Amino acid sequence: MTDAFNTTDSFSTASGTHRFASLKKLEAALGASVARLPVSIRVVLESVLRNCDGVKVTEAHVKQLAGWKPNAERTEEIPFTVARVILQDFTGVPLLADLAAMRSAAQKAGRDPKKIEPLVPVDMVVDHSIQVDAYGNQGALDLNMKIEFERNRERYQFLKWGMQAFDTFKVVPPGVGIVHQVNMEYLARGVMEKDGVAYPDTLVGTDSHTTMINGLGIVAWGVGGIEAEAAMLGQPVYFLTPDVVGVNLKGHAKPGVTATDVVLTITEMLRRAKVVGKFVEFFGEGAAAMSVTDRATIANMAPEYGATMGFFPVDEATCQYFAATGRSQAQVDTIRAYYQAQNLFGIPKAGDIDYSQVLELDLATVEPSVAGPKRPQDRIELKVLKSAFAGLMDKAVADGGYGKAGELGQRHALPAASHEVMDIAGGGSQDEAAPVPASEEEMLDSHPSPDHVAASPSTVFGNGKGSLGHGDVVIAAITSCTNTSNPGVMLAAGLLAKKAAAAGLKPPAHVKTSLGPGSRAVTEYLKKAGLMDALEQVGFSVVGYGCTTCIGNSGPLKPEIEKTIADKDLVVASVLSGNRNFEARVHQAVKANFLMSPPLVVAFALAGRVDIDFEKEALGTGKDGKPVYLKDLWPSNEDIAAVMNTATDAAAYRKIYADVGADNPLWDAVPAPAGAVYQWDTSSTYIQEPPFFAGSKAASASIKGARALAIFGDSVTTDHISPAGGIKPTSPAGLYLTEHRVAKADFNSYGARRGNHEVMMRGTFANVRIKNLMIPGSEGGITLKGGAQQPIYDAAMAYQAEGMPLMIFAGEEYGTGSSRDWAAKGTNLLGVKAVVAKSFERIHRANLAGMGVLPCQFKDGVDAATLKLDGSETFDLEGIEHGITPQQDVTLVIHRADGRTERVAVKLRIDTPIEVEYYNKGGILPFVLEQLLG
Template sequence: MNHNIFNSLQDISLPAGGKAKFYSLPALETAGLGKISRLPVSIRIVLESVLRNCDGDKITDAHVKRLADWKPNAARMDEIPFVVSRIVLQDFTGVPLLVDLAAMRSVAQRMGKDPKLIEPLVPVDLVVDHSVQVDHYGDKQALEINMEIEFRRNNERYQFIKWGMQAFNTFKVVPPGIGIVHQVNLEYLAHGVHMKDGVAYPDTLVGTDSHTTMINGIGVVGWGVGGIEAEAGMLGQPVYFLTPDVVGVNLTGRLPAGVTATDLVLTITEMLRKANVVGKFVEFFGEGTASLTVPDRATIANMSPEYGATMGFFPVDDATIGYFRDTGRSEEEIAAFQSYFKAQNLYGVPRKGDIDYTRELELDLGTVAPSLAGPRRPQDRIEIGNVKSRFVELFAKPVTGGGYGKDTAGLDQRYPVRNCVEKDIHGETGIAGAGPDNGGTGDVSSQPGSARKQAEMGNNLQPGSARNLTEMVSNRPILNMEEAPQCISNGPFDLGNGDVLIAAITSCTNTSNPSVLLAAGLLAKKAVEKGLAVKRHIKTSLAPGSRVVTEYLTATGLLPYLEKLGFNLAGYGCTTCIGNSGPLSEPIEEAVVTNDLVCAAVLSGNRNFEARIHPNIRANFLASPPLVVAYAIAGTMLKDLTNEPLGLGEGEKPVWLKDVWPSDDEVRALIKFAADGETFRRLYSNLTQNQLLWNNVPSVSGQIYSWPKSTYIAEPPFFQDFSMQPSQPGGIQDARALAIFGDSLTTDHISPAGSIKETSPAGKYLLANGVSRMNFNSYGARRGNHEVMMRGTFANVRIKNLMIPGSEGGITLHQPDGQQMSIYDAAMKYIADGVSTVVFGGEEYGTGSSRDWAAKGTQLLGVKAVIAKSFERIHRSNLVGMGVLPLQFKENDSVQSLGIKGNEQFDLLGLRDIRPQQSVSLVIRGADGSRREVDLLCRIDTGIEVDYYMHGGILPYVLRHLMTK
């Protein structure tokens, strides 16, 4: 900082008095570097970082000139070194990142270097939000029981996180029970403008969750990266990427009455997926954009991974400033934020014609209709009136065509569920989790959480508040995890295809948005008043993104009505959407599996990939929170909610969706309860105060981790036999196909985050190490142990290896003997025999979460290259970061066109002197002696990625760089 190239270092007056320096973008236009004022806003913010961090070494004035000269439709060959202001982590991805940092310190110590060389150089915030699971639901104890189970399951992980807090100076932690990383980021971590060494600069970041993009809703440039890239950024490396295309989306008009932000984002997701914005910046502009609230903008930005974009960016304007004020930021901070963006000519939403975009798309908000998306992908939008017919269509459609391949006669069949009575959490015989809520009796107004009860309890004892939770847990008998409730009904009922088994108001997408949460509460209130209920066997849950949500649902008196329908507070974190939906009762699981039922989940999340929500629920639909409540009441996807009643209310009278749907005016009247700055300041003022569970986790001291024996945390093998001189990679000869996959293979398929099956390689490993089935936890929680994760790679129960047509699950054929075995076992056999392997894929290989273990596990299984039709952005980068070659078929070539079966041998030629995006020859040698050769595109895209690959990955590269310094 404090250089002055292009005379760009200028003074800015601060509203609170005094002055600061800033790197002026208008000054670059004055200096003749181009028409900066017509660049997309997001490009200008990246340009500021390049300008400010220009050091003549990693970042030069040539980088500044090239980006300042960005052209809408130029060839994208220039590499941008982007230095971010900070980094955010969630715990599933943050723990393995911390494991790698700890391993680097161990390497440094063994080599006689100062371990403190390994230290984050930018601020890092880890939010523990992915570990809570919906084990208990449907009553007032759900939150406390789920959190206690969470802490018992994750004690070893949390001890390790606490070690990281004291070992690294710039590593901060938001403990469990506070909220989802993206909402905490919006409400608390984001500052708009930073100040360092007297220089003001905008907030920018990368995060280890795909949905880091939610922060784009308040004008912050940031996106999701794998933990591998995030580590490099933490340790001083810029985030490198190719100059992007920027697609401008002109929003016009206004949303119709009764249409939610969720309906809008599902429409945008469908539209932009069709427009192929993969790997591009998307920037929203126009009068319709300016009319959206910041929570609505954040909802759209959140789902940019679902429409494939690197970002879904919204500029800063008066609405952004208002949001900062509503969320309790200081007036001094707000004034500096506004002044800085005005000085940079970055303030306000551009109108049509103001900016030069690569291309422009347009959406009239008035055309948006109530919708769901599913049953397998977020972009598969269905208008609400077509949900029933679409389900019926897919039910009968062949599996090869994306359907379920069933006889439609099965839609009318019902199957009895075995009855059970089991001890509840206190050891008393009865219905586990039963109570006056969710189908019982009782005065709603007197339940905990009601406005009346709230007044009696006092302002500091809201349901779910830190103090209240601490008192409840400390005054309750210790939970034996083996007694976690499994049965939910002591009365007979039956199941059929299309039945809803999970209904969850969950995930970051919508739980930052008061309009849809208040709408859900209002719908619940009207439904309860009309005598509607939710069947007890449907697993209902409310998992908000922050404690603020339950504050305003309580203040408006709506929480008791949600509770009455079973939507009790189950946790503050990413639950159902990440696969932490928890178990269904054993009799229900038995009925579903035995009868091969296609049952459904409805959730207000952003991901619904196969086996993600629950391994045995095969149809998963994304919907707005009020529609989640509505479908919970309906109980089935085989009901057209536009032409059939939700259910029968008092006096057996039919109640229709329109009878309970809240008006826009009703929602607007309550929004003020969600915009109380004092509430935000109070809840975020001290994150550990009265957090008994977290504060009681033992802390481990020392700068070097001792690596005690654990099935959660283990020293990874990435630095075994580490030396300062990298070995040079060469060609790949006589390789075998470990697996062949089709289109849209997600990182959920490659590296599951959900439950661990006993019969899987990971399950067998845990059992062999004395872990009971009850304590398996999830793949996500065990990402700090490579032994579990490499066994979980390609082990998803719904993954389809085309080497074995019609199969599901992580199996393959070992060659040349053709023996069928798990992919893990085959990989270990190949490694033992010194045989290299490759993996083949189709379009959009690696779509989904920014899951570094999808690349780490691939590398540990001995895979040298992944050859696919196309790659999703983050996973491609992660593969390079782990020293695995991403190679892309050219033109119309594919596994199918080349007739690859999996019994061939493969050579990869032309890898001696790698250049970005060069051609590589694939030689295919058939079992019959045939030989073919085709050209592939090497998807090592940039010069720095060549360096990473030549060093065996980004982590060895960074470690050698740090220890050389």
């Protein structure tokens, strides 16, 4: 630790004396009012102070952040050195491939490859590869894991190489849990210590929902793999000094209102308040009274309300959570003592902190809710869902509806059960944000349908035997870190299931039910509470320990259901306890997707439809012949409290996490290649040496004569830009795999093949739902070149051969959704030099800058539509010829096909000085390699 401001202090616990960088002493040294800064800002300030070396982090940086003002203009960047990095497997595999490529580059340059080594602890949790193929019985977990290992063997071999090659790279193998929940229950330290110096546990992660750990008072957020890689290799994470929005939580939620209802209400409220790119910090009596797991539920959905973080400071409840999940008494004592010594302990009261803006929510006003059918911020009160869904059915497609006026209530007979089954050997696993419909023929495979895959709790279809209609639930999934981390809602689901099972209720057979616990701790406490059997009786058997349906790994529907949906163009629904429900994410055939609490997932599964008014209509008929209503099944707060102690058994957590790699014969059977430098297999279709370190990557001095590769509208997500689900055989990626003798059944998914840039660049802009406005009315990754329609990849390669630079044009919120680095890497590899949009999502903008692609923002009132761009134009970007500065204005010169020229000012969204350096080196990856090799 450097000590430029003479701030070293110490505190003592039973385990000894610990030194630390004191914010109290900094306040005295600078005469600044540090104590009134938001708690989250003070945690970042501690990192800046402790890492002040006069080079990457200067005394000026410390003074700037210590002098944070609530409403100042934000022009200064903060160099934030994090304590650790966390990865999930879909984003982690390409990051490991980049590290391996750096070692190869070092070796080729005659340098020591071991110089390439993560400088902070890195943990990867393999949680994104499990898919719901089998369901509805006790054998589902075992079969799904066997299929997972068969599909992903080559990727897992590569991960095992990484474990032995790098000293600081650790892997939590498949079958343990969801990355964010494992982070909460096991990886999080609260306070870390190095060379006798104690400091806060902070991190960045390659998953948007890294923010869940904010519920434990840990400063963390999601970044792209590109930024995470730099953080691993000793670079600070640079970001503009943020506004901090304080949210005063008052009161208590009413009986029957869950943490999920609260977070959906907060998500809607904060989206409206436009907190994008800001820190959100919760305070007040309602926050102080809230359980840590409820806080984590709210923190988890920060990406959905748009904030960088959703932060709850450390208090006694935090310490008790660490103790209840098996941390040692010494560790808990150190956490408490450290935060008390720093004057950072406790949830602030109203008036304690100076915030940029203060919002309030009285928790007593929250109503039971769901969100959907396309976005997590679109909250609908449960009591009006039936009428809201009917309204969407009647509304025209152009107005955001389904254009099915008068059709609700119609039912369609299902064909006889087919002997075909969705491909279980290779098919449609999807990822951190997966979209991607494949055509019907790709979904079907000619294998006999094994009973264990088609398993379902019932053989009689609800709402009329063997029929399906609009609004029917075809997927009901208790899934996702948001809620599986929360024992309150998980136990509530079990209690509801117990009453339903006692009444003899089961879901209709068209409902695919699944339970994807966030960790094995969940299964343990459900068993101890006597609720696991009941969940299984109503179809919610454990299908895997991973993200499953929330990331699109919902697996196949029965072919006869899929066929009826397609033939009749049905608007069927999924209900899930997840955090994301973007179009085609959950399943390509399911158009309406609703987020909700786990007990509501069970309730809608039993009802079999979303067009139901639970206050007036029964879920079903009990074995006594009487109607059963939701109020008959809903557990009271007292019911939940009576079993809550099962979830706070520290010994159970210690046993589960004693050795996360133990008792996993599938993982043990994966061979582990050895050596410091990876031996690339040029014939592999999963892992290829990425091209980011080959040759000179310096940025071009100008962009002239560029063509539009695509023109997009608003809300183009990273799902659209870089899909993660199934690969169509007729797509460029499908043709590539076929050329490399990969059978269609073994295509796996884009997400699983992220270690192969050849697949990923062909998959860029390949989502079947993406709409290129150059071809009005079209869907899918196509564009115009020379007046002819062709795949975007093919056109991009042809333009590259001609030496033609490319641009992308887009509307609002370009790149929203998951923090997917391939959305920027693929854009770069296609030859796109600039993306001009009305606004950008935070992580994707940074990723574009980090990959040497210029993000540019239209001025207010101007966009591709007002400029009447149609793709026939060529473009110059003036103002970058002599170097760039952060957020400067540049000129987009439009050369029309009729010879006219138009000049439009746009803002360059290279936001910080370090991003200028990255751009000048051709991107962050060449920059970091040069730094490491000196």
